[in-house]
Amino acid sequence: xxxxxxxxxxxxxxxxxxxxxxxxxxxxxxxxxxxxxxxxxxxxxxxxxxxxxxxxxxxxxxxxxxxxxxxxxxxxxxxxxxxxxxxxxxxxxxxxxxxxxxxxxxxxxxxxxxxxxxxxxxxxxxxxxxxxxxxxxxxxxxxxxxxxxxxxxxxxxxxxxxxxxxxxxxxxxxxxxxxxxxxxxxxxxxxxxxxxxxxxxxxxxxxxxxxxxxxxxxxxxxxxxxxxxxxxxxxxxxxxxxxxxxxxxxxxxxxxxxxxxxxxxxx
Numbered sequence: 001x002x003x004x005x006x007x008x009x010x011x012x013x014x015x016x017x018x019x020x021x022x023x024x025x026x027x028x029x030x031x032x033x034x035x036x037x038x039x040x041x042x043x044x045x046x047x048x049x050x051x052x053x054x055x056x057x058x059x060x061x062x063x064x065x066x067x068x069x070x071x072x073x074x075x076x077x078x079x080x081x082x083x084x085x086x087x088x089x090x091x092x093x094x095x096x097x098x099x100x101x102x103x104x105x106x107x108x109x110x111x112x113x114x115x116x117x118x119x120x121x122x123x124x125x126x127x128x129x130x131x132x133x134x135x136x137x138x139x140x141x142x143x144x145x146x147x148x149x150x151x152x153x154x155x156x157x158x159x160x161x162x163x164x165x166x167x168x169x170x171x172x173x174x175x176x177x178x179x180x181x182x183x184x185x186x187x188x189x190x191x192x193x194x195x196x197x198x199x200x201x202x203x204x205x206x207x208x209x210x211x212x213x214x215x216x217x218x219x220x221x222x223x224x225x226x227x228x229x230x231x232x233x234x235x236x237x238x239x240x241x242x243x244x245x246x247x248x249x250x251x252x253x254x255x256x257x258x259x260x261x262x263x264x265x266x267x
Contacts, residue, residue: 053078057118060125068194074104076224083114115140141180149186161246168238183209184238203261
């Protein structure tokens with residue numbers, strides 16, 4: 001997930017978005033390749049809508065990225081709990097998404113309450129947020145799969161990406177939640193790509209973590225969004241994985257893009 005002081009980077013990694021007409025033409029070409037049926041995020045690349053999904057809590061879920069991910073997951077069939085420091089704000093944002101997405105199953109609570117309600121917990125906090133927020137969720141996250149989408153980006157400083165002392169934001173999340181089953185994922189997908197559910201996301205989902213079963217849970221979440229999921233190993237690889245986001249942000253700014261992404265060839 002794109003993070004940092006520059007909110008525009010979180011929305012789209014900087015630059016200019018493709019026109020809706022161009023994106024619709026691309027979607028129509030893809031639909032033709034699939035026998036005339038437009039490919040949605042859930043249908044593309046092996047994904048499938050799951051009518052009875054899991055309950056996913058999004059801690060820090062009222063930001064651009066958290067809201068967009070919540071909407072995508074709910075539309076794929078999961079029950080989503082948006083977490084925030086302010087319960088009323090979380091409830092209001094959940095109501096907005098229900099209005100936009102036709103009463104999909106999204107509710108709002110405090111971060112701690114959301115973590116307690118979730119089967120899977122996604123940490124969608126800005127950089128600097130985990131240390132202040134996650135301790136109150138520690139008990140609720142015991143033995144749960146916790147997805148770290150946090151990226152240590154700092155805009156306006158001498159370095160865009162600076163790994164924390166733990167080696168990565170994901171490893172810092174693991175230190176704050178020692179009994180959780182942490183998986184790093186969703187760093188390279190911009191909020192606007194998630195929010196536009198009419199179109200599939202044009203990149204691979206790279207994940208890493210210590211436990212195979214936890215990674216399989218995240219793999220199923222990714223596939224339900226139409227993503228090809230690639231396991232890149234142990235949680236110690238989260239630092240390089242998070243660092244790719246800084247590269248994408250730079251590419252987008254240099255070439256006036258919003259949608260550069262990562263695809264692994266040869267698989």
